[in-house]
Amino acid sequence: MIFQFTITGQEEEVVQFEKELLDILQKITGSESMIAYEIHFCVHEAILNVIQHTYKWDLTQPIDIRIDVTGINEASQELEISIKDYGRKLEKEISPPSRIGQFQLRKRGLYMISKIMDECVIKPLEKGGNLTYMKKLLNNEN
Amino acid sequence: MLDGKLYVKVSFYKEIIAKVEISGEFTVFYQEFDLLYKELMAYTKIGIYRFILNLNGLTYIDSSGIGVIIRLVTNASKKNSMVCIICDQPQVLKILGISNVDKIIRFVTSYDEGIKYFEV
Numbered sequence: 001m002i003f004q005f006t007i008t009g010q011e012e013e014v015v016q017f018e019k020e021l022l023d024i025l026q027k028i029t030g031s032e033s034m035i036a037y038e039i040h041f042c043v044h045e046a047i048l049n050v051i052q053h054t055y056k057w058d059l060t061q062p063i064d065i066r067i068d069v070t071g072i073n074e075a076s077q078e079l080e081i082s083i084k085d086y087g088r089k090l091e092k093e094i095s096p097p098s099r100i101g102q103f104q105l106r107k108r109g110l111y112m113i114s115k116i117m118d119e120c121v122i123k124p125l126e127k128g129g130n131l132t133y134m135k136k137l138l139n140n141e142n
Numbered sequence: 143m144l145d146g147k148l149y150v151k152v153s154f155y156k157e158i159i160a161k162v163e164i165s166g167e168f169t170v171f172y173q174e175f176d177l178l179y180k181e182l183m184a185y186t187k188i189g190i191y192r193f194i195l196n197l198n199g200l201t202y203i204d205s206s207g208i209g210v211i212i213r214l215v216t217n218a219s220k221k222n223s224m225v226c227i228i229c230d231q232p233q234v235l236k237i238l239g240i241s242n243v244d245k246i247i248r249f250v251t252s253y254d255e256g257i258k259y260f261e262v
Contacts, residue, residue: 011171011172014171015145015171027244034232034233034236037233037236038236038240041237043151044169044204045204045205048169048171048204048205048206049249052170058207100242102242102245103212103215103216103219103246105209105212105213108205108208108209108212108241112205112208112237112240112241115240116240126207135206
């Protein structure tokens, strides 16, 4: 299954997208599952990251979101989330920090994503813009 | 972000302890966030560092909301104090845990318990 969205940072678009996202995640993971909220949180953080750091609060810029759900076997699925921006290209890849200082504010969002997702990286794209890629293996235990 | 609202109610105990009730969704996406942030920072500038945050009505918090809490905690720690948090929302508690903020705040179950902590 593939789900694709293009939004801007306008409050109403983000709210509408996140409602649909939670609905999709709850269908994939089961409506009672906490993991749907956790993945929803990671996508929200990644979008916030783009708006804050790449687009510098220009809320008119586009963000493409793609969610790929692949069945690995009967008990588990792989969820991949790709968030593409069209802003200034990063000089190099950014990975979440493995540790964070008690009162540190910078990169805390990325750190939090890394505690939930199995993979997370922000890569510059050759033709411009950047891609935030996240992956999570879902199984019955989630 | 699901309902587009952030509400705040502030009151004081003996003019030195701020009781702050934050409900709805605590994220920078809402314009009320900026007002809340400025108001809380204004209190810290006039010397108030004892905060009891009631997050029982909070349905969502992201890293921007966490950032506000960390700023209050940073300020309180300079006075060898802490920020007290009342929270019974599982999703919010989970995010406080994931962010490691749960290690630098004091959980209390009521304003009275928070006031007792500050008055000892």
